[in-house]
Every structure is written in structure tokens, then in C-alpha cells.
Amino acid sequence: MIYVYTANVKSLSEKVSSDEMAFLRMQSVLCEERRKKVQSLKQPADKVRSLGAGLLLQSALYEYLSLSVGKRDCGHRDETGMHCVGEINDETLSNASRMRKLQIEYGKHEKPYLPEYPGVFFNLSHSGDYVAVAISCHPVGIDIQEKKTLSEALQDKFFSEGERGSGKPAFYIFSGKESFIKLTGEGMSRSFADFDVDLRGRTVRDAQSGEILAYVRYKELDDGNYILCVCDKCRDIIRW
Numbered sequence: 001m002i003y004v005y006t007a008n009v010k011s012l013s014e015k016v017s018s019d020e021m022a023f024l025r026m027q028s029v030l031c032e033e034r035r036k037k038v039q040s041l042k043q044p045a046d047k048v049r050s051l052g053a054g055l056l057l058q059s060a061l062y063e064y065l066s067l068s069v070g071k072r073d074c075g076h077r078d079e080t081g082m083h084c085v086g087e088i089n090d091e092t093l094s095n096a097s098r099m100r101k102l103q104i105e106y107g108k109h110e111k112p113y114l115p116e117y118p119g120v121f122f123n124l125s126h127s128g129d130y131v132a133v134a135i136s137c138h139p140v141g142i143d144i145q146e147k148k149t150l151s152e153a154l155q156d157k158f159f160s161e162g163e164r165g166s167g168k169p170a171f172y173i174f175s176g177k178e179s180f181i182k183l184t185g186e187g188m189s190r191s192f193a194d195f196d197v198d199l200r201g202r203t204v205r206d207a208q209s210g211e212i213l214a215y216v217r218y219k220e221l222d223d224g225n226y227i228l229c230v231c232d233k234c235r236d237i238i239r240w
Helices: 010-019 020-029 032-040 042-067 090-097 153-158 170-184
Strands: 002-008 086-087 123-127 130-136 141-146 195-199 204-205 211-221 228-232
Touching: 002 228, 010 020, 010 042, 010 153, 020 032, 020 042, 020 090, 032 042, 042 090, 042 123, 042 130, 123 170, 130 141, 130 228, 141 170, 153 170, 170 195, 170 204, 170 211, 170 228
Parallel strands: 002 086, 123 141
Antiparallel strands: 002 130, 123 130, 141 228, 195 204, 204 211, 211 228
16 A cells, blocks of 8 residues: 655745744754755745655654554555645644654665665655655655646657657656656666656556556646656555
């Protein structure tokens, strides 16, 4: 099972911009690694997204580790009809505060992991007013992408001939590629030309052999302007 949490941080941004003490209180709830990350950023919008992502991650991990989610019914797949976007609220802060001693370390290519919980994997993404977290018992990648036109130059650089000629929106393909390199932890060290995103088959394939490397699933966020892509290697059930 993959658990995906998504939040709109617009109200969080409005709150902390008018109340510096509120920002400091929320920042104090974060684990040391995320707090340093927030403090290292220069732009206010980046700070808020990083703050929101940290709070959402810690709250989601608290639920996951306490088995409050694991005990739910798992007999369904891809709840595409459900609204999946919430907000950073008092419950989020309360849960997050219980995980303020969380340790996050980084492996090869700076992929984050939890040394205290070797069987728990997570991935973060944020864009615009949105932050998202995916948690699972196996590696997972997640990406939020705005529905906007990608330049021909960018597509020529990162897309294969088959991808460019698929007739599918480029932002879906790009999001699939982003989520795949976040799944593997290779980041931009791996060329986007090495693999193709097949939207019809919802797969990521080796560009040369055609071998299936991973699976992608998409969900449109509530405002219709962003998509969420989740990537894993075993096509596990997703609970949004």
C-alpha cells in the first residue's frame, strides 16, 4: 500500500506572513534536518513550501508508524473520485510535533532515508501552493506538476521520439520522468533519454530494450491546474 498525502499551503502562507511568531512556532515542531532546510532558503514562498512539506511528512509518518492508517480497509485501488487535497491544520501540527525527533539522513545522490525505520520509504514533492508526501514499505517516487506547456527545446532535450509523437500532454510525461528518478534516487545523474514514459500502459520502460522499469499513476488535483504522479516498481495499491 502507498499512502499519499497532499496539502494546499496557501492558507499557511497567509498565516505566517502576517504572524512571525506563528512561523517560528511551526518551525520549532520540525525535525532538525527539515528545520535547517527551511532556514537555508531565501525566498518566503520557498520557506513556506518547505515548512509545509516537513509538517505534512512528520504528520503522515506519525499516522503510518502508529498503524492508524494501516488498520484501514485496503480492499480498493486508485480512488480517483476522491478529493485528495487538505490543509495544514491543528491536527497536522499535533501529529508532526510527535515526530520532531525524527532523523533524516541522505544516501547516494542525496536520496533521503530514515535510519531508525529501514522498512519505511518516503518521497516529497512541492509546486506552487501544493505539497505532497508518499509513504510505503517499498521505494516510491512522487511529483507534482503544473499543467503548463513545455517548450519544444525542453522536449527535444528530455523526450524520446516516441514520447514527442505520443500526442499526450508533455507535462504528464515530464512528471512521470521526475517521479521515476525520485523513485530510483538517481536524480539528474540519470539521463531522461535512457527511459520512456508510456502513458497508455502507465509504465516506465528502458529506452533501448523496452523492459518495464516501473509503473506510474496520475491524479488531478482539485483545482484542475496540477497533476500528481506516483511511481513504484510493483504497481501497489494507492490510498489517496
